Amino acid sequence: MVFEGSSAAISHTGKVRSNNQDSGYSGANLFVVADGMGGHAGGDVASTIAIGRMEGLDQPYTSTDDAQASLQAAATSAAGDLVRASKERPELAGLGTTLSAVVMVDDYAVIGHIGDSRIYLYRDDALTQITTDHTFVQRLVDSGRITVEEARYHPRRSVLMRVLSDMDIAPDLDMFVMPTYPGDRWLLCSDGLSGVVDDEHVAKAMALGLPPGRTADNLLKQALDGGAPDNVTVVLVDVGGAHPLSSGTPTIVGAASNPSDLPVPTARPSISSWLHPVRQAANEPSHFEPDSDYFEEIIEEDRRRARRRRAAWLAAMLVAVLALVGAGILAYNWTQTRYFVGADDDSVVIFRGVQQNLGPIALSTEVHDTEILLADLPSYQRASVERTINARSFSDAVAITDRLRASVLAPVPESTPSPDLDPTPTPTPTEVPTP
Structure with a gap:
């Protein structure tokens, strides 16, 4: 063809x-x-x-x-x-x-x-x-x-x-x-x-x-x-x-x-x-x-190379794991410099860390229970606390809770008179008798 x-x-x-x-x-x-x-x-x-x-x-x-x-x-x-x-x-x-x-x-x-x-x-x-x-x-x-x-x-x-x-x-x-x-x-x-x-x-x-x-x-x-x-x-x-x-x-x-x-x-x-002349290579x-002995030698050499490759692979894996662990520790330490105000059961609490969790690992811990009851807070403040309020530092978190406490101690009056209404009662006119 x-x-x-x-x-x-x-x-x-x-x-x-x-x-x-x-x-x-x-x-x-x-x-x-x-x-x-x-x-x-x-x-x-x-x-x-x-x-x-x-x-x-x-x-x-x-x-x-x-x-x-x-x-x-x-x-x-x-x-x-x-x-x-x-x-x-x-x-x-x-x-x-x-x-x-x-x-x-x-x-x-x-x-x-x-x-x-x-x-x-x-x-x-x-x-x-x-x-x-x-x-x-x-x-x-x-x-x-x-x-x-x-x-x-x-x-x-x-x-x-x-x-x-x-x-x-x-x-x-x-x-x-x-x-x-x-x-x-x-x-x-x-x-x-x-x-x-x-x-x-x-x-x-x-x-x-x-x-x-x-x-x-x-x-x-x-x-x-x-x-x-x-x-x-x-x-x-x-x-x-x-x-x-x-x-x-x-x-x-x-x-x-x-x-x-x-x-x-x-x-x-x-x-x-x-007539090919005798020449050295x-x-x-x-x-x-090669002969069989040589094959045994290079087979053993290949085994040594395989062991070296495994050791290098394990070393690389160890370095990678250590790097991940180190990065995780650094990240966790950073989270512990953060604070936020949130709710714990029925009260206002100051937490250290961040609101997110890493699987089963919690990235926040309770550091102070203010004993301010959620039920005592106005509805809009209670909702803010339940969503959590970020703070720049622990002192900032304390300042936030102080404001919340002040709102509980000085509640808004239940009713306020209207400025259009005169509080003075109107006198009843006196009846003049007919002569």
């Missing part, structure tokens, strides 16, 4: 490594990324061996089952080549490579994967990581012991649990089949890209809809701008061929693009004719596959 010329491959040494141990392949039906390990003298050999074995898969298949069987057989053959290489050249012992491959069969993608190179699918404006890293930190993530973000910066993030190497002649690849549709963009990359450029920025680059070659250049530039501490390899294929090129020749990049310089066992040169290997 992939049209001719709708893919691209690019590989770069990066800004730190002295040689490129990555290899990539982009053909008509086959797309592969291999990230070699084993130091300066082994990683490039391992990835080249893997690509050399994979090349034969770039052909049409009648079924996905046939493609899966061929992919597994090629990986097994590559593992055997690695074993023979380390026996013939002892200085290459420990070499290995990741392998992430996609074989297109009609409307399906047959996927084989081992290691920490990745395969992504960009579909319907969403980027999805299709493969799972076979790394120690991924196990920590899967078990819930660290987060995905912590895994990006974990000191053991490059420790591989499964890899195509000279230690195992029967590699355990993840193998599965997925349907693919026109408009899909498949991205294969080494951890030199995924370890520097996060998924969000990868998705933005894919969403631009640029041709595969320009998209790959864009992703590489982001990795270089991020420091590129490792080799960077990108293979990108558009399903539907929106950007056809003129040539259908497979593109091979990285170490595998110049196999004549490496001691690689292929059908053409024999192992005895390898010029830089640290990009990956490391």
Whole structure:
């Protein structure tokens, strides 16, 4: 389903490594990324061996089952080549490579994967990581012991649990089949890209809809701008061929693009004719596959880190609790500088604090009962007391109660004569007798 010329491959040494141990392949039906390990003298050999074995898969298949069987057989053959290489050249012992491959069969993608190179699918404006890293930190993530973000910066993030190497002649690849549709963009990359450029920025680059070659250049530039501490390899294929090129020749990049310089066992040169010189590693290997004792050590180290994280979390919680308690004490002390006049049962009382309560905690206490009965107060004053009257201080509260007491001691007269009425009685007129 992939049209001719709708893919691209690019590989770069990066800004730190002295040689490129990555290899990539982009053909008509086959797309592969291999990230070699084993130091300066082994990683490039391992990835080249893997690509050399994979090349034969770039052909049409009648079924996905046939493609899966061929992919597994090629990986097994590559593992055997690695074993023979380390026996013939002892200085290459420990070499290995990741392998992430996609074989297109009609409307399906047959996927084989081992290691920490990745395969992504960009579909319907969403980027999805299709493969799972076979790394120690991924196990920590899967078990819930660290987060995905912590895994990006974990000191053991490059420790591989499964890899195509000279230690195992029967590699355990993840193998599965997925349907693919026109408009899909498949991205294969080494951890030199995924370890520097996060998924969000990868998705933005894919969403631009640029041709595969320009998209790959864009992703590489982001990795270089991020420091590129490792080799960077990108293979990108558009399903539907929106950007056809003129040539259908497979593109091979990285170490595998110049196999004549490496001691690689292929059908053409024999192992005895390898002329690769003995060299010490010029830089640290990009990956490391340790023995079981080492795993016990780093598992214990991770436990120590988990204990330190718990201690730091508890310390932070303690500081937060102490801060809340301190703030609560300060707030409570402030409330105890306030006063108000209110009612307690049937009398007027002076309270210290504020009228509000904090749940079951009262923020006011009675400090003086004036013994002024509410029933003796005029109705409007009684209502004011029941609503409470704020005071600036205790003396201010006493002054308020004194005024209330005065109103009780000098009540308003019950009736007052009207000024229009004369209080002097009118005399009865005297009757004059009739003479």
